[in-house]
Amino acid sequence: MSANKTLNFALVPVAFLTEEVVVTGKNEDQNVTSVDVGRTDITVQAIKKMPSFLGEADVMKLIELLPGFSSGGEANSGLYVRGGSADQNLVLLDEAPIYNASHLFGFFSIFNTDAIRNVEVYKSGMPAYYGGRLSSIIDVTQKEGNMKRFEFDAGIGLLFSKFTLQGPIKKDKCSFIISARRTYVDLLIQPFVKKQPQLKGTRLYFYDLNAKFNIVINDKHRLFFGGYYGSDRYAYRSTSGATAFDFTWANAMASIRWNYIISPQLFLNTLFTYSHYDFSTLMQMSVYKFNLKSGLNDYALKSELTYLPSPAHNLRFGIHYIFHDMHPNDFDVEAGEDNNLSLPSSAPYYAHELGIYANDEWDVTKWLKVNVGLRYTHFEHVGSFTRYIIDERDMIVDSIVYKPGEIIKQYNRVEPRLNLRFLVAEYTSIKASLTLNYQYLHQIPMSTISLPVDVWMPSTDILKPQTCIQASLGVYQNFYKNMFEAYIDGYYKRMYNLAEYRDGLSFSSLKINPDQMYTFGDGYSAGVEFFFKKAKGRFTGFVGYTLSYTMRRFPELNDGDPFYAKYDRRHDVSISLSYEILRNKLTVSAVWVYATGNAMTVPVGFYVFNGSMVQEYSKRNEYRMPPYHRLDISVDWQICKRKHFETGLNFAIYNVYNRKNPFFIFYETNTNIDISQSIVELETKAYQMSVVPIMPSITWNFKIK
Amino acid sequence: MKIPGYKSKLVVEGYIENGKPATVMLSRSVPFFDAFNYDLVMDSILIKDAIVLLKSSDGETERLSFKPYAEAPYRYAYVGNIIGKENTRYDLEIHWRDKVYTATTQILHTFDIDTIGFDRSNEIMDKNFTTIRLRMTDNAAEQNYYQFLVKLYSKNIRDRMWVTTVPVAFDDATINGMTVNVEVLRANPSAFLMPTMSEEGQKEYFRMHFRPGDTVYVKYAQMDYASYQFWNTGGNNSALGENPFTNPSPTITNIHGENVTGVWCGYAAKTVRLIYE
Numbered sequence: 005m006s007a008n009k010t011l012n013f014a015l016v017p018v019a020f021l022t023e024e025v026v027v028t029g030k031n032e033d034q035n036v037t038s039v040d041v042g043r044t045d046i047t048v049q050a051i052k053k054m055p056s057f058l059g060e061a062d063v064m065k066l067i068e069l070l071p072g073f074s075s076g077g078e079a080n081s082g083l084y085v086r087g088g089s090a091d092q093n094l095v096l097l098d099e100a101p102i103y104n105a106s107h108l109f110g111f112f113s114i115f116n117t118d119a120i121r122n123v124e125v126y127k128s129g130m131p132a133y134y135g136g137r138l139s140s141i142i143d144v145t146q147k148e149g150n151m152k153r154f155e156f157d158a159g160i161g162l163l164f165s166k167f168t169l170q171g172p173i174k175k176d177k178c179s180f181i182i183s184a185r186r187t188y189v190d191l192l193i194q195p196f197v198k199k200q201p202q203l204k205g206t207r208l209y210f211y212d213l214n215a216k217f218n219i220v221i222n223d224k225h226r227l228f229f230g231g232y233y234g235s236d237r238y239a240y241r242s243t244s245g246a247t248a249f250d251f252t253w254a255n256a257m258a259s260i261r262w263n264y265i266i267s268p269q270l271f272l273n274t275l276f277t278y279s280h281y282d283f284s285t286l287m288q289m290s291v292y293k294f295n296l297k298s299g300l301n302d303y304a305l306k307s308e309l310t311y312l313p314s315p316a317h318n319l320r321f322g323i324h325y326i327f328h329d330m331h332p333n334d335f336d337v338e339a340g341e342d343n344n345l346s347l348p349s350s351a352p353y354y355a356h357e358l359g360i361y362a363n364d365e366w367d368v369t370k371w372l373k374v375n376v377g378l379r380y381t382h383f384e385h386v387g388s389f390t391r392y393i394i395d396e397r398d399m400i401v402d403s404i405v406y407k408p409g410e411i412i413k414q415y416n417r418v419e420p421r422l423n424l425r426f427l428v429a430e431y432t433s434i435k436a437s438l439t440l441n442y443q444y445l446h447q448i449p450m451s452t453i454s455l456p457v458d459v460w461m462p463s464t465d466i467l468k469p470q471t472c473i474q475a476s477l478g479v480y481q482n483f484y485k486n487m488f489e490a491y492i493d494g495y496y497k498r499m500y501n502l503a504e505y506r507d508g509l510s511f512s513s514l515k516i517n518p519d520q521m522y523t524f525g526d527g528y529s530a531g532v533e534f535f536f537k538k539a540k541g542r543f544t545g546f547v548g549y550t551l552s553y554t555m556r557r558f559p560e561l562n563d564g565d566p567f568y569a570k571y572d573r574r575h576d577v578s579i580s581l582s583y584e585i586l587r588n589k590l591t592v593s594a595v596w597v598y599a600t601g602n603a604m605t606v607p608v609g610f611y612v613f614n615g616s617m618v619q620e621y622s623k624r625n626e627y628r629m630p631p632y633h634r635l636d637i638s639v640d641w642q643i644c645k646r647k648h649f650e651t652g653l654n655f656a657i658y659n660v661y662n663r664k665n666p667f668f669i670f671y672e673t674n675t676n677i678d679i680s681q682s683i684v685e686l687e688t689k690a691y692q693m694s695v696v697p698i699m700p701s702i703t704w705n706f707k708i709k
Numbered sequence: 710m711k712i713p714g715y716k717s718k719l720v721v722e723g724y725i726e727n728g729k730p731a732t733v734m735l736s737r738s739v740p741f742f743d744a745f746n747y748d749l750v751m752d753s754i755l756i757k758d759a760i761v762l763l764k765s766s767d768g769e770t771e772r773l774s775f776k777p778y779a780e781a782p783y784r785y786a787y788v789g790n791i792i793g794k795e796n797t798r799y800d801l802e803i804h805w806r807d808k809v810y811t812a813t814t815q816i817l818h819t820f821d822i823d824t825i826g827f828d829r830s831n832e833i834m835d836k837n838f839t840t841i842r843l844r845m846t847d848n849a850a851e852q853n854y855y856q857f858l859v860k861l862y863s864k865n866i867r868d869r870m871w872v873t874t875v876p877v878a879f880d881d882a883t884i885n886g887m888t889v890n891v892e893v894l895r896a897n898p899s900a901f902l903m904p905t906m907s908e909e910g911q912k913e914y915f916r917m918h919f920r921p922g923d924t925v926y927v928k929y930a931q932m933d934y935a936s937y938q939f940w941n942t943g944g945n946n947s948a949l950g951e952n953p954f955t956n957p958s959p960t961i962t963n964i965h966g967e968n969v970t971g972v973w974c975g976y977a978a979k980t981v982r983l984i985y986e
């Protein structure tokens with residue numbers, strides 16, 4: 005060999021009887037040796053080991069079990085990471101951002117497990133090649149399709165079915181994969197709907213479709229085309245048609261990626277991505293109809309060089325540009341033939357976002373490894389746009405009109421990132437990270453739960469970029485030759501320029517610019533996370549516990565006093581266990597979760613006004629809902645596995661002991677009042693509404709290849 | 710649920726209207742889960758020992774008298790003699806338990822509507838679900854804050870208090886200078902009246918719509934901004950505060966003083982009577 009060469013060898017199959025060979029995609033001691041603080045790699049096998057909901061194991065459900073990650077509970081699509089809000093998570097599918105990664109109000113994510121190749125998750129210590137969000141990165145890569153043979157996988161469940169078809173278009177040169185899912189609750193209930201005519205107009209479903217094409221041009225060049233489309237619809241229409249509501253939302257993504265191996269030390273990765281998100285909320289009563297639509301489009305171009313000058317350095321340089329085209333509020337109002345009522349749709353928002361970064365993962369010495377990076381970001385809000393000038397009553401008194409492309413406001417920021425790993429012994433390390441992040445997009449929730457109808461906004465002259473400084477320090481320890489992994493990690497996060505809706509807004513506030521409805525404040529979150537995992541053997545699993553505090557402070561809310569964030573979780577426990585009763589044939593799994601109840605604002609008093617009882621409220625988020633806990637179990641039975649056909653059954657029970665976890669608290673007052681008869685009797689009680697009872701499911705899976 | 714350390718508020722519900730004297734109802738708030746009975750109402754919730762003073766921008770002054778008043782929830786109120794006039798300011802001063810509470814409101818000018826009547830072209834086409842349709846033209850030169858109220862008299866219902874519609878109050882930001890139809894519904898009847906109804910009356914007591922045989926009084930009024938702020942925020946809390954998915958926002962009161970809520974509201978109002986035959 006006189007020069008670098010690429011040689012291909014074809015292997016001839018010969019059978020040998022050997023010991024079991026276990027292939028893993030990562031080093032066994034990665035928990036200790038990796039410099040990535042706060043990073044977790046998730047495999048499809050780990051996802052499929054978990055108990056499923058309605059027969060579908062979900063990657064986001066596994067992520068929610070990890071220390072530092074919390075869901076808001078059932079029917080809440082938000083993910084809350086180390087005290088951050090739901091909009092502070094960057095969810096990527098083949099490097100394209102996804103703005104609402106949930107179906108069915110958070111019961112499922114948009115990620116079809118059968119289409120996933122791998123998932124990388126960061127809760128801290130984000131390297132400089134990631135940016136745009138404060139709290140987490142969830143980076144999902146789709147499979148590329150089997151280059152050698154066709155495969156067809158399918159799962160048929162009681163309420164939910166899916167399939168995946170993959171194979172070569174040209175063997176070893178070009179492959180494809182297509183996956184699709186749909187619920188069919190609305191189809192199943194049709195026989196019952198016929199007997200209940202008032203349910204006839206009910207629609208309840210979601211579906212999604214993943215596709216990817218992979219082309220090997222030659223040894224140095226490769227092309228990938230990926231796409232995704234998914235939609236949810238929840239609708240009701242009365243038999244007369246006079247009353248209706250209709251919630252619809254959809255995500256779409258497309259990506260084209262070119263990989264170029266310039267040399268064995270130098271790689272170029274260039275991609276174009278398109279992301280789309282929209283939702284529509286329709287409410288109708290009689291002649292009155294109110295329809296709110298919102299949506300956005302992202303067009304992005306990214307190019308990154310990876311340079312490996314020596315085994316001690318892994319350098320990445322890149323540039324990432326995104327054009328944001330955002331439509332926060334489009335109203336359509338009807339009030340009968342005689343009324344010419346209208347609500348002004350808010351003007352679209354246009355913005356350019358640019359990130360230029362350099363990052364090095366550097367083995368300084370045998371015991372010290374550093375991941376250091378710098379990210380420069382530039383953000384511009386540009387016209388066309390009309391900025392309203394408002395008085396203290398939110399009445400518009402003047403306006404400024406910006407022409408297309410005219411710069412209204414720009415921000416330039418520098419984001420340093422530093423991760424350190426000190427290897428103090430073969431199976432022990434201390435890791436630390438310090439990062440500064442800026443976020444130029446905001447999702448201000450209209451409600452206390454994260455809904456698909458929460459609107460996305462860019463930074464403007466009023467809505468400044470969110471900022472987060474996060475420090476973490478932890479000890480990482482493996483035991484018994486990496487059979488067990490453990491860590492204790494403490495963190496502190498300080499966040500600035502957080503936004504909430506102002507108090508006292510009225511219907512007429514919809515006429516002003518959306519960002520004029522917000523008020524601003526800051527917050528902090530601090531916590532300690534404990535994690536213990538058995539990684540190998542027939543019995544595997546992990547236990548995670550987080551102790552944390554998350555506070556917010558807004559001068560114009562809560563009389564300026566600090567208050568707990570809605571999803572402040574004092575205690576968060578996750579236990580996930582799996583046991584292979586018969587190797588590769590029968591596996592039983594269980595998950596138990598516990599979380600301190602959500603913070604809430606409650607009525608503390610009441611008074612009579614205008615003949616009605618009026619509630620008087622506590623300070624913001626001063627009280628707690630009852631805690632959330634739940635046990636799920638599943639049994640996975642591989643019935644048969646042949647050369648061209650495999651089949652199995654999955655039995656699962658969600659919420660085994662039928663815990664009535666609180667979705668919300670409401671109050672009912674029984675009154676018996678007759679002043680003239682000197683009768684006044686009044687009794688108020690608090691009640692809890694729960695959403696999901698015990699739910700068994702059975703799914704038949706099969707594969708043809 | 711336990712709510713420790715609750716501090717009761719003074720609640721002021723005061724109105725003055727063109728052609729009518731001032732009426733002020735004073736009470737106290739109570740802890741949310743406490744038992745509520747007649748003796749508690751009469752002995753401590755209903756405030757009977759306050760001094761309530763009124764002064765107009767015309768220079769008239771008076772002390773309101775505590776007396777029986779049919780339109781008050783507890784059937785007692787502080788009532789004056791000075792008759793309210795358009796385009797006049799009225800200052801209220803309340804002395805109670807060594808504390809002083811003040812408020813100011815105005816009776817603006819009244820306005821005319823174009824038409825009002827029962828809407829019989831409703832798509833639902835059911836006589837028992839008729840609404841009242843009011844057509845009006847907003848004055849583009851002013852910032853207006855409106856409220857519509859109804860009283861229903863029927864075979865089984867006799868509203869003692871005015872009942873607000875939906876929304877409770879609204880401004881003209883979205884209808885400035887426009888001619889609009891407003892649908893008037895009987896949205897928030899008082900539970901205080903329900904036991905006085907017959908059993909049949911109780912079954913239909915909370916109906917929002919109108920039906921043949923009804924006599925309906927409709928009051929259409931405008932108020933000043935400070936009064937509107939209370940109705941807008943307090944009304945939102947009544948409607949949305951019970952919504953478990955929203956954060957209730959503070960009610961903005963125009964009463965000044967320590968630990969107090971409520972409104973001193975001046976109405977420029979007219980009333981019409983409609984009979985559904």
